[in-house]
Amino acid sequence: MKASFIICIVIFVACVSHKKEVKYILPDEMLPHVKVMYAQTCDRGYMLWQKNCSGCHNQKVKRKEIIPDFRPEQLVGYSLRLTNKRHEITLTDSVVSEEDLAVIMTFLNYKKKNDIKKK
Numbered sequence: 001m002k003a004s005f006i007i008c009i010v011i012f013v014a015c016v017s018h019k020k021e022v023k024y025i026l027p028d029e030m031l032p033h034v035k036v037m038y039a040q041t042c043d044r045g046y047m048l049w050q051k052n053c054s055g056c057h058n059q060k061v062k063r064k065e066i067i068p069d070f071r072p073e074q075l076v077g078y079s080l081r082l083t084n085k086r087h088e089i090t091l092t093d094s095v096v097s098e099e100d101l102a103v104i105m106t107f108l109n110y111k112k113k114n115d116i117k118k119k
Contacts, residue, residue: 023039023042023111023112024038024039024042024110024111024112025110025111025112025113026038026039026110038106038110041103041106041107042106042107042110042111043107044103044107045103045104045105045106045107045108046107046111048096048100048103048104048107049067049104049107049108052091052095052096052100052104053104054067056086056090066114067108067111067114068114069111069113069114070108072109075105075108075109
C-alpha cells in the first residue's frame with residue numbers, strides 16, 4: 001500500500017515537472033494561488049479558442065500552427081464582435097457566450113508570445 005502511494009507520487013511529480021513548459025506569462029505580482037486560477041482559465045480559453053477561433057485566425061509557419069499575438073487594444077471584449085463584420089455572423093452570443101469570450105480574451109492576453117524570427 002505504501003509502495004503504491006509512493007509510486008503514484010513519483011509519477012505525478014514526473015508528469016508535473018514534464019509539463020513545466022511556460023505557456024502563459026502571468027505577472028510576478030500575482031499570488032501563487034491566483035496564478036493557478038488564471039492558468040486554469042487560460043487552459044479553458046485555449047480550448048474555446050481551438051473550437052471557435054483557430055480555423056480563421058491560426059497561421060501555419062514552418063509546418064507549425066501559430067496562434068497570433070494580438071495587441072491589448074484588439075482584445076476589447078464585446079466590441080471584438082463589432083469590429084470584424086464576419087464576427088457579427090460567426091461569433092454570435094449563441095455560439096460564444098460573453099463569459100466564454102472573456103475567457104478567450106484572458107487566454108490571448110496571457111499566452112506566451114510567439115518567437116518568430118522576422119526576415
